[in-house]
Amino acid sequence: MTLDTVREEKAIENLTRRLTDSFADIHTPEDIETAVAAARRQFEGDRVRDYVPILVERMVRQELTPQPEPDDRLARWTRPASTTTPAPEPAAGAGSPFRRFKTRGVALPAGIAGVLVVATIVTVVIVRGGGDVQAQTSGVITVSGVIGSEKRAFFEDPDVKAALAKHGFDVKVDTAGSREIATSVDLSKYDFAFPSSTVAAEKILQPAPGRPTVNGKKYAVFSSPMAIATFQPIVDLLSATGIARQVNGIWYFDVRKYADLAKAGWRWTNIRGNTTYPVNKKILVTTTDPRTSNSAAMFLSIVSYVANHNNVVQSAADEKKVLPLVAPLFVNQGYTDSSSEGPFDDYLSLGMGKSPMVNIYEAQFVDAAVQHKLKAGMVLMYPSPTIQSKHTLVSLNANGEKLGELLSTDTDLQELAARHGFRTADESQFANVVSQNRVPVAKDVIDVADTPTYDTLERLLDGVSKSYR
Structure with missing residues (x-):
């Protein structure tokens, strides 16, 4: 099993757990697992897997959240075009194109669910581009890095992706233990490394037998x-x-x-x-x-x-x-x-x-x-x-430097970091998050x-x- 597969399986497991907690009052765990599996099948064969867990979670939340009864326009979509007696609907089943989704207060044929899936994907693509569709085709810098796993949620946050995209960045990350990052991970394929301490960052910059010398810069982005x-x-x-x-x-x-x-x-x-x-x-x-x-x-x-x-x-x-x-x-x-x-x-x-x-x-x-x-x-x-x-980013090239500078100085990204529990240079950002969510922490x-x-x-x-x- 590849690293990407393991990461996706873990993400699917975690989102299933989140959805089970969120919808415990109105859906059984079995229904949620079925919905997750159905949404995930929409992406079978796709080679780019980075955003699959995010898309799956959005799709399932959309399907599971109760909505008002559909208006006449939606009703017209789901009726046969003929004004005569409606033709009987084919039996629902795993292989049927009219398999029903039993959520949102209305049973939708799979064809309509497909429209919603496409809409969801389009929405996420636009969010990824920070609302600038043109940025998807020009001026986007893809930056890859290896990070400590505790920062995975930050980089997978659609709002963080959108904030980065506004500055022309599409950031892709792998996770590893911070000491692994500093000692055994092949850093030659990355633009930045983002371990969880200054000590690990300094180790990356130390010459080591069998590893190319890293002449990067350090950015103390946030702390915990x-x-x-x-x-x-x-x-x-x-x-x-x-x-x-x-x-x-x-x-x-x-x-x-x-x-x-x-x-x-x-x-x-x-x-x-x-x-x-x-x-x-x-x-x-x-x-x-x-x-x-x-x-x-x-x-x-x-x-x-x-x-x-x-x-x-x-x-x-x-x-x-x-x-x-x-x-x-x-x-x-x-x-x-x-x-x-x-x-x-x-x-x-x-x-x-x-x-x-x-x-x-x-x-x-x-x-x-x-x-x-x-x-x-x-x-x-x-x-x-x-x-x-101190969670310290080490740049491995010019693109890594640009990202390190952005993450450590951009107000929006620093506020998002505080929303993920990190303490930033602006103490008020973290204070606002813990106050709003009533988290008992040491000031x-x-x-x-x-x-x-x-x-x-x-x-x-x-x-x-x-x-x-």
Whole structure:
């Protein structure tokens, strides 16, 4: 299965989940899956797949959303042309051209549904061009990049595509773990790389054996502090251990106390009076794979700082001291995903049974709140200390430079980034988003640790990697 196929399958899975949540009151999951499959079949054989999930979601939402009864003009469309007794409609079936769509308050023959499909496609094409049809045929710069998966929703947002198209850009992206981007992804076929931290960006710019030298520029487009996605029953249990505390309505996670309990081998059943999560699993924060993913590297930076008595790890002696303490926090998790999208999707869909605490970017939680994906009892905590992850674009050629400059300075694109949960240079943009959507976040993230230097963090990551073996 190719990377593009895997990406499309994951996108279809996610949009099906979103649609199931959105239409739970009026449609069964089976009906929604059928509608998604039918819409997707419209694109069988198409070689360009980038926009298929977006088109499928728009088509299905249009079909599933109840509408007023059709007027006489639509009724005339669906009647036979003859003024005599109407001919009987052929039986609906999978192979019938008159298969009916049982949505929107009216049963439409497949032919009319096809008209709606075409209309939807035309609409999206116009949106992609920012309303300028001529831009589809001239003056458009196609720019390709590889990005951290937590930014996928941003680049797939039709409004972002339209804002980019207004400036003559059609941006196509692949996703990978940020450390993979910096170490193993072939960057020669891309115009830009967009990992999730300055450390990963600096690694891209470092000379490396077997890789061409990158003479690009760095653009700190937006940022997001590291956070923990959890659930109210878990927060209540952690409060009893002293790990969690609430200040002005915001929950904080004491990393020192967490590391001490983890070192002592505590399990959830060790917490006195635990009747809400009596599971004989070790108390661990679920991370991604530190060998591939920036979010795990950021969590490693946090726990190594705490293990080094609230000092940034700097020397070989520091590394030797902290590695035995921090490596088990990753190795004892067992299998971990290669990028931050996976564990957060599990958090949203599977509940606290699988992963009661998940290391995430704050932006992921805010984005989910804006899209109404959060369920009752889902809680955001901030590690104390935490780390600000600066999502940094590295240009690989002139087109990448133009895009980096645009993303980091254009007001519309910065506002859209805030809508996806990222903190931008204009603090009011993020503040407006969280206020409008009532997301409890820290206004000012004060307790912030510094990351180790590029070389030190690499040695720490290598040390953790060896612990897996």
